[in-house]
Amino acid sequence: MEGRGPARRRRASRLHPVRLVVLTLFCLLLSGTAGAAAYFFPVVVAGVSQTSQTVVVPPNDSPGVKATPTPAAVPGAPFTVLLLGSDDDGKNKSPLTQSMILVRVDPAGKHVTMESIPRDLWVPLSTGGSGKIDGAYAYGGPAAAIATVERNFHVHVDEYAWVGLTGLIKLIDLLGGIDVFVTNPVLDDAYPDDINGGFLYGYKTVAVLPGAQHLDGAHALQYVRSRHNDINGDFGRSARQQEVLLAMKVKASTLNAADLPDIVSALNGKFKTSMGLDRVRSLLGVANAFDLANVKQIVLYAGLYTSYDHGAAYGGASVIIPHWSQILAVTRENFP
Amino acid sequence: MILRRIAAILFLPMMFAFGSGVYLYLGTLKSKVVKTRADLPTVTKPRLVLPGTMFVVQDGRLFKLKDGGFSEIGGPGDWSQPTLTPDHTRLVAVLRNGYSSDLYLLDLDGHIVKRLTKNDSRIVDYNHWAFYPRVSPDGSTLYYSYDGPKHVDSAPGDDLSIWSMPLNGAQYQARRRTDPYWYTGGDVSPLPLAGTALLYVQHSIDPSTAVHSQIRLQSRTGDLIGKPLTSLADDCSQPALSPDGTQLAMICTGGKQTARLEVAPFNGTSLGPARILIEGGLYASPAWSPDGQALAYFAPSGAAGHFELWWLAVPAVVTASPSPTASPASSASEGGAASSIVVPSLPTTPVPVQVTQGVDLSATSPPAWY
Numbered sequence A: 001m002e003g004r005g006p007a008r009r010r011r012a013s014r015l016h017p018v019r020l021v022v023l024t025l026f027c028l029l030l031s032g033t034a035g036a037a038a039y040f041f042p043v044v045v046a047g048v049s050q051t052s053q054t055v056v057v058p059p060n061d062s063p064g065v066k067a068t069p070t071p072a073a074v075p076g077a078p079f080t081v082l083l084l085g086s087d088d089d090g091k092n093k094s095p096l097t098q099s100m101i102l103v104r105v106d107p108a109g110k111h112v113t114m115e116s117i118p119r120d121l122w123v124p125l126s127t128g129g130s131g132k133i134d135g136a137y138a139y140g141g142p143a144a145a146i147a148t149v150e151r152n153f154h155v156h157v158d159e160y161a162w163v164g165l166t167g168l169i170k171l172i173d174l175l176g177g178i179d180v181f182v183t184n185p186v187l188d189d190a191y192p193d194d195i196n197g198g199f200l201y202g203y204k205t206v207a208v209l210p211g212a213q214h215l216d217g218a219h220a221l222q223y224v225r226s227r228h229n230d231i232n233g234d235f236g237r238s239a240r241q242q243e244v245l246l247a248m249k250v251k252a253s254t255l256n257a258a259d260l261p262d263i264v265s266a267l268n269g270k271f272k273t274s275m276g277l278d279r280v281r282s283l284l285g286v287a288n289a290f291d292l293a294n295v296k297q298i299v300l301y302a303g304l305y306t307s308y309d310h311g312a313a314y315g316g317a318s319v320i321i322p323h324w325s326q327i328l329a330v331t332r333e334n335f336p
Numbered sequence B: 001m002i003l004r005r006i007a008a009i010l011f012l013p014m015m016f017a018f019g020s021g022v023y024l025y026l027g028t029l030k031s032k033v034v035k036t037r038a039d040l041p042t043v044t045k046p047r048l049v050l051p052g053t054m055f056v057v058q059d060g061r062l063f064k065l066k067d068g069g070f071s072e073i074g075g076p077g078d079w080s081q082p083t084l085t086p087d088h089t090r091l092v093a094v095l096r097n098g099y100s101s102d103l104y105l106l107d108l109d110g111h112i113v114k115r116l117t118k119n120d121s122r123i124v125d126y127n128h129w130a131f132y133p134r135v136s137p138d139g140s141t142l143y144y145s146y147d148g149p150k151h152v153d154s155a156p157g158d159d160l161s162i163w164s165m166p167l168n169g170a171q172y173q174a175r176r177r178t179d180p181y182w183y184t185g186g187d188v189s190p191l192p193l194a195g196t197a198l199l200y201v202q203h204s205i206d207p208s209t210a211v212h213s214q215i216r217l218q219s220r221t222g223d224l225i226g227k228p229l230t231s232l233a234d235d236c237s238q239p240a241l242s243p244d245g246t247q248l249a250m251i252c253t254g255g256k257q258t259a260r261l262e263v264a265p266f267n268g269t270s271l272g273p274a275r276i277l278i279e280g281g282l283y284a285s286p287a288w289s290p291d292g293q294a295l296a297y298f299a300p301s302g303a304a305g306h307f308e309l310w311w312l313a314v315p316a317v318v319t320a321s322p323s324p325t326a327s328p329a330s331s332a333s334e335g336g337a338a339s340s341i342v343v344p345s346l347p348t349t350p351v352p353v354q355v356t357q358g359v360d361l362s363a364t365s366p367p368a369w370y
Helices: A004-014 A017-049 A133-153 A165-174 A217-225 A233-252 A257-266 A277-289 A324-334 B002-028
Strands: A079-086 A099-106 A111-117 A122-124 A130-132 A159-164 A178-182 A186-192 A203-208 A211-215 A271-273 A295-299 A306-310 A318-322 B053-058 B061-066 B069-073 B078-084 B090-097 B100-107 B112-115 B130-135 B141-146 B161-166 B188-192 B198-205 B211-218 B236-241 B247-252 B259-265 B275-281 B284-288 B294-300 B307-313
Touching: A017 A257, A017 B002, A079 A133, A079 A165, A099 A133, A099 A233, A111 A133, A111 A233, A111 A324, A122 A133, A122 A318, A130 A133, A133 A159, A133 A324, A159 A165, A165 A217, A165 A233, A165 A257, A178 A217, A178 A233, A186 A217, A203 A217, A211 A217, A211 B284, A211 B294, A211 B307, A217 A233, A233 A295, A257 B002, A295 A324, B053 B078, B061 B078, B078 B130, B090 B130, B100 B130, B130 B188, B141 B188, B161 B188, B188 B236, B198 B236, B211 B236, B236 B284, B247 B284, B259 B294, B275 B294
Parallel strands: A079 A159, A111 A295
Antiparallel strands: A079 A099, A099 A111, A122 A130, A159 A271, A178 A211, A186 A203, A306 A318, B053 B061, B061 B069, B078 B090, B090 B100, B100 B112, B130 B141, B141 B161, B188 B198, B198 B211, B236 B247, B247 B259, B259 B275, B284 B294, B294 B307
């Protein structure tokens, strides 16, 4: 009996009020952390699977261009992102990149420059031979797309981000739609009807009317994807893509960390980037900071920067021939 | 031992509840832009009582705004762009149906009186679009934008032209009134004047291939390309003629993604100097009040970006005494809403007043207001 006395005291002392408070706080901290972890679990999974994608870019022999993309070392230093958009509708095992936009972000200067690269631009590909630049991603993934852009445009690409069509629709819907001023009617009698599981090569008519309006994801996609009745063809589409990007920026500037799980689930499998979560987060901060007046938009319109051609030399395809002296001048000026 | 078990039993649900609370609390921190979804107009209370009756559209549904409250009219479908006949007894509206759209004559409760066009086809290429219906001042002729013919030598693109047909007639009687600049999307927003004159918006390109919008006047039926009333560089569109026909409200962008709401005097053949009423926002679809002293238009409000209805008194060039019955009255008498605002009559500096809150009205469907 005497031996049980100290043991009882020890047990009693474990339930001392101070210990009880500490234990309670610990349990609350543990359960709170578990609750937060559960909330951000999709972000963590996506952070592992969709961000910080490693790309090994082949050495670049173009003068004045660094060999491989490396993250900007200095926080706040300007960096260049290659935005890639694909109609990952299943027509091609490896999707083409119908949208390619170089974006230079200057966080300190709060300035953004966008240069759209025509999808049909006929260039030497990093994977060998020549072809339309939208095929680089299909042949060699993001590394080939980056290398092809770096070699031809003499720019250094720090990061890339790729998004699929359905990912774009879901993201815009998640943002509650976007507001754009549609310059002119966008009518297309041969718009691909391939999103909702129909015949992959089916088509339909679409009409986006002019004027300021609120577009949901599906209609925003029609606006950025249509090109058959545009007097500027793919160049007109590029300009519209930039408008939508800026409209998305306006909406993104109001997002915060609590929105990340919804964004991640919306983009599930339809988004890849070399950027880490920290840089994605800092990009949201940049979106908050800069004004639309500090955005420069460049479209390499036919005439000055490019010209149309077609024929056997291009595999029978209609292509866009670059005027490199003009293109490199404007690129060098805006992507130093 | 028993105490520890009891403590453990108490702690576990407490931890579960707290962890769940943290999860739910984080969900409440989402930004408004992600959380905000538009309300149906019928569950909202306008901040102002506008004079007369107005028809607007949200998400393909027609709504009537009268006496400070919304009511839904019409049947199901993707309706848009309602416009009134000059005697204010009928509406003409667009019904989109997937690959095409048609014009319908409706009564003021939205019931279909007559189908005016048949543009749908099982063959995709044979579908057509009809938009922007407007009835001539004498009520006899319907004007609209139509994408036909298309893909033929005389009409290579899918672009819209302005067409007209007898309101009481049939589509085979329709005639093309304008010749669009092909591959720009074409001509939109017809605004028939007295006689056979017509205002409309043409889209065309400049030497740098930038696409512009321009308000044009067609004085005679045979002139397929009208006389420009605004410059290419101003990028003006969405004309709205005041009830007395002396002022033209329009939206101009100057090639930017923001707009100006302007008003210019109109003498039937040309525009005078335009006054900018407001600028720097996404303004759309101005419509004159029945007394011609104010404008209604759509613009987003806040981060959610949904288009709301706004009211703006138009300052008179020559000082005029406003009719007491012309100005919108406070909605306080209609329901005593705390948010009611008393609108000053004809301020010298126009101050936009937000009429609706939390809705998402179609900005490409101008209000039909009488």
